[in-house]
Amino acid sequence: MTAAAVHLTADEQRMLEGADGPAVALAMRVLIELAKASGAEDFIPITRAHVVGCFYTGQAGVDFAQRLIDLKAQVRVPTTLNTGWLNLRNEGPRAERPIAAAARLLMDLYAQMGCAQTWTCAPYYLPERPAYGETIAWGETNAVAFANSVLGARTNRFADFTDICAAIAGRAPRCGLYLDENRLAEIVIQVDKLPFDVLDHDACYHLLGHIVGRLAGDRVPAIDGLPPDVDEDRLRAIVSIAALTGSLKMMHVVGRTPEAADLDAATGGRQIAEVHSITLDDLTSAREILTGPGTGRLSAVCVGTPHLSLPEFKQLAERFAGRHVHPGTVCYVSAGRFVHEAAQRLGYVGEVERAGVTVITDTCTYYSGYLDDVEGTVVTNSAKWAFYAPPNIRVDVRLATLDECVDSAVRGEVVADDQFWRVIAA
Amino acid sequence: MAVGSANTFEVLRLTEPLNFWAGLDIATGEIVDRQHPQHGQRVTGKALVLPPGEGSSSNTSVLVETVRVGTAPGVVIIQQHDPIVEVAAAVAREIYGHGLDVLIVSRQTYEELQTGASFVRPVERAASEE
Numbered sequence: 001m002t003a004a005a006v007h008l009t010a011d012e013q014r015m016l017e018g019a020d021g022p023a024v025a026l027a028m029r030v031l032i033e034l035a036k037a038s039g040a041e042d043f044i045p046i047t048r049a050h051v052v053g054c055f056y057t058g059q060a061g062v063d064f065a066q067r068l069i070d071l072k073a074q075v076r077v078p079t080t081l082n083t084g085w086l087n088l089r090n091e092g093p094r095a096e097r098p099i100a101a102a103a104r105l106l107m108d109l110y111a112q113m114g115c116a117q118t119w120t121c122a123p124y125y126l127p128e129r130p131a132y133g134e135t136i137a138w139g140e141t142n143a144v145a146f147a148n149s150v151l152g153a154r155t156n157r158f159a160d161f162t163d164i165c166a167a168i169a170g171r172a173p174r175c176g177l178y179l180d181e182n183r184l185a186e187i188v189i190q191v192d193k194l195p196f197d198v199l200d201h202d203a204c205y206h207l208l209g210h211i212v213g214r215l216a217g218d219r220v221p222a223i224d225g226l227p228p229d230v231d232e233d234r235l236r237a238i239v240s241i242a243a244l245t246g247s248l249k250m251m252h253v254v255g256r257t258p259e260a261a262d263l264d265a266a267t268g269g270r271q272i273a274e275v276h277s278i279t280l281d282d283l284t285s286a287r288e289i290l291t292g293p294g295t296g297r298l299s300a301v302c303v304g305t306p307h308l309s310l311p312e313f314k315q316l317a318e319r320f321a322g323r324h325v326h327p328g329t330v331c332y333v334s335a336g337r338f339v340h341e342a343a344q345r346l347g348y349v350g351e352v353e354r355a356g357v358t359v360i361t362d363t364c365t366y367y368s369g370y371l372d373d374v375e376g377t378v379v380t381n382s383a384k385w386a387f388y389a390p391p392n393i394r395v396d397v398r399l400a401t402l403d404e405c406v407d408s409a410v411r412g413e414v415v416a417d418d419q420f421w422r423v424i425a426a
Numbered sequence: 427m428a429v430g431s432a433n434t435f436e437v438l439r440l441t442e443p444l445n446f447w448a449g450l451d452i453a454t455g456e457i458v459d460r461q462h463p464q465h466g467q468r469v470t471g472k473a474l475v476l477p478p479g480e481g482s483s484s485n486t487s488v489l490v491e492t493v494r495v496g497t498a499p500g501v502v503i504i505q506q507h508d509p510i511v512e513v514a515a516a517v518a519r520e521i522y523g524h525g526l527d528v529l530i531v532s533r534q535t536y537e538e539l540q541t542g543a544s545f546v547r548p549v550e551r552a553a554s555e556e
Contacts, residue, residue: 026520033516037509058452060490063521159483159510161490161517218480247480391448
């Protein structure tokens, strides 16, 4: 069985033949294989890229980046970089290990290709975020889902190798979420049974996202019944965990997200056969799944997965003001460099650092060695962290509200007294 | 590409999706995910039949790593196009000069390929590859 040929423009044909250099030709060869395997008939120009291949997963990733550098690769569109394996600014606990050298080299190779050293999993907080309808090529599961859902930009989910090839060629196979028809909702998830005081709590959106991902799988859901002014941080909480429990790349929130002025707009006017209704019981069971057996002993508090937004940084600074992290524990907050600098100017970084919080940029606590020696339970407000960390670094985790995270850090013990949990368990 | 007599491969069929990143020992080619039905089997040199559906996107890197260290499957067999696997083959070819052989087969052939059986790659395709 052979794939249908991919149609190339005259320019693309010349790129494939090496007119723009051997690196562009290599990128085109890989993208043509991706296009064939994805059922794309041709390519679409992209305006920017976000690359995840800069995270070290093995020597092959380094070999590929080195090969591109040897061929003098440069990105053709503005390109940002996802988190790396280590914190370049303050190399942290694993800097002495042999693979740290390879991880650092890999990050350096991507910088040499002309990518901006953003090192963040939240590229939508960088200046000049993608516009509605803009065609981009992003990697990183949460960023892809945020761009499609909240910004109305268009991207498929790029991964190692294909992300940098799209950046070098300035092209992506035209398929998937670049096409109008694939952006319409296929299932409806109603949340009108959830009381207002539950929907008014940040933690609700982490639990909701866990459920949405499981129900939607790789389909596009329309969530109906959320408040029309639900903020970006809450939408982000939904997509960042739903991208892991399912492989969500786009959702609509009726009356809130840009392609869902009403339910008809989200579905394209089609009748949707599969409709789910979320109950308080669903939220409670999601919380149970996301919370480990628990030893009761606090080892660390981790906030900022995906990397913190500026409003979240402000909330954290307000809650830590005048308090101090207990000497028997550690509290890590992860943010991108850009948000970190803005938070510095606004005094948030000073406030949390005076409280004894450790602020980390460039990487994430669930793979960078910060928690290698901890024993006991990690408290986090992020469903994504709670989902990812146990298999990655074998820690026990408890999903908590932001207030509980701060109280746990200050008291040096697992605090789980938020009214929210009683409300959803009622 | 398989070399020598290698148009015949022993079949290893994955009956459930495998997250290669967590579940495959790249150095030995052994499936080390204890929860996986094929735990303990080696993929190296086999006709590896993958289950349908989109695998983890990290599987691409792991497959390229197996090519690098020489523990790759002899041929990967799928029933439908799979960007994860086909990109791995393209990238391995670019950096190591030899790919990962990927074959898309008919539904009937796909279903007949059970672990332990022999798979003979169609000669015509083998001759046209590299």
